[in-house]
Amino acid sequence: MRSPKDFFAPLAVGAPEPVREIPALPSRMIHFFDPSNEKMAAKVPDIAKKVDVLLGNLEDAVRADRKEAARNGLVTIAKATDFGGTQLWTRVNSLDSPWVLDDLVTLVTEIGDKLDVIMVPKVEGAQDIHYVDRLLAQLEARAGLTKPLLVHAILETASGVANVEEIAGASPRMQGISLGPADLAASRRMKTTRVGGGHPGYLVRTDPTGEDLNAGRTTYQQDLWHYTVARMVDACAMHGILPYYGPFGDIRDVVACEDQFRNAFLLGCVGAWSLHPVQIDIAKKVFSPAPADVAWARRVIAEMGDGTGAVMIDGKMQDDASYKQCRVVAELADALAERDPELAKAYDEATKEALA
Ligand SMILES: CC(C)(COP(=O)(O)OP(=O)(O)OC[C@H]1O[C@@H](n2cnc3c(N)ncnc32)[C@H](O)[C@@H]1OP(=O)(O)O)[C@@H](O)C(=O)NCCC(=O)NCCSC(=O)C[C@](C)(O)C(=O)O
Numbered sequence: 001m002r003s004p005k006d007f008f009a010p011l012a013v014g015a016p017e018p019v020r021e022i023p024a025l026p027s028r029m030i031h032f033f034d035p036s037n038e039k040m041a042a043k044v045p046d047i048a049k050k051v052d053v054l055l056g057n058l059e060d061a062v063r064a065d066r067k068e069a070a071r072n073g074l075v076t077i078a079k080a081t082d083f084g085g086t087q088l089w090t091r092v093n094s095l096d097s098p099w100v101l102d103d104l105v106t107l108v109t110e111i112g113d114k115l116d117v118i119m120v121p122k123v124e125g126a127q128d129i130h131y132v133d134r135l136l137a138q139l140e141a142r143a144g145l146t147k148p149l150l151v152h153a154i155l156e157t158a159s160g161v162a163n164v165e166e167i168a169g170a171s172p173r174m175q176g177i178s179l180g181p182a183d184l185a186a187s188r189r190m191k192t193t194r195v196g197g198g199h200p201g202y203l204v205r206t207d208p209t210g211e212d213l214n215a216g217r218t219t220y221q222q223d224l225w226h227y228t229v230a231r232m233v234d235a236c237a238m239h240g241i242l243p244y245y246g247p248f249g250d251i252r253d254v255v256a257c258e259d260q261f262r263n264a265f266l267l268g269c270v271g272a273w274s275l276h277p278v279q280i281d282i283a284k285k286v287f288s289p290a291p292a293d294v295a296w297a298r299r300v301i302a303e304m305g306d307g308t309g310a311v312m313i314d315g316k317m318q319d320d321a322s323y324k325q326c327r328v329v330a331e332l333a334d335a336l337a338e339r340d341p342e343l344a345k346a347y348d349e350a351t352k353e354a355l356a
């Protein structure tokens, strides 16, 4: 382990100073596209206006014979596009693959000044982040970059989950972690064949009501991902980085997608991935707090004054702890409102009504 004194020292001569805090930029949806797919690439300038994060994917879902085309396509798109306030991320190939070294060398050298975050798949432990950390510092120094690239890990192996706390704290570059439910299911030998989402077989049942064990018993489907998401959220919060739900592969089932995203939002995640344009608005809706909730949070903050003591608002007790929860919601709303004028208006109107 590095000495705490050295933690914020650059890992290569001439590399930029590591950041001390991860910026809490809006990242409700990380929109995936394949830069080697001409149809998708053509949509990038338009999609960039609608999403918080655009991610050029080089790993799984890009065919082996398209890996170089995807890497070069991302370089071309990044150089040609003005992304405005939208962040540009990439997901590089896994660290044991034949492509990742060229991914990192090419992307940092060619478009390191345009990229915000590098997503690293199949992270097993802190050692994977340490490898990327040093290599990025060397490449940043050589490219003369002045802003450090941040790193995002995908939690998609059993060992990654077991080591999630050390991964979250492995480097000042760590920006966040996403759940990777498909690879994680395979790694754990779960008996599912889906990309995220629930499973009708994973349930609990009410007690029998009589002799007939099948009669009158309600079943409730449970969330397969609750344990992992909750662990990931704690690890991220502990290290001041951001947790995300990952992909929801049943593109047609926009209803269950919204449910899964909302569970993650309520548990503490700041965003999810959109794999298809139809999932962009779902993530936007779910990961932007509802105007009524924002209005309530702002009202509690206003009525709590310095945030100490206990007061009653509409029959509900408020104290320091509920005040802190309200601040989480209100601060998120403020950050989103800065990026989204429509949302800003909806939040202000609801607040005016609540305070009237
Ligand atoms: C699902 C697919 C095949 C359906 O693609 P489609 O063409 O069949 O769908 P469509 O409904 O017919 O598409 C309509 C239009 O939208 C376009 N389009 C469609 N998607 C996008 C997009 N993302 N961005 C921009 N444009 C898109 C598409 O090209 C088409 O354009 P057109 O009207 O001009 O013909 C397609 O959406 C796709 O390939 N999406 C990305 C998939 C991906 O990135 N997967 C990897 C992330 S999940 C993962 O890796 C797991 C994880 C974490 O690692 C782990 O759990 O282990």
Ligand SMILES: [Mg+2]
Pocket: 060, 121, 156, 180, 182, 183
């Ligand atoms: Mg995966």
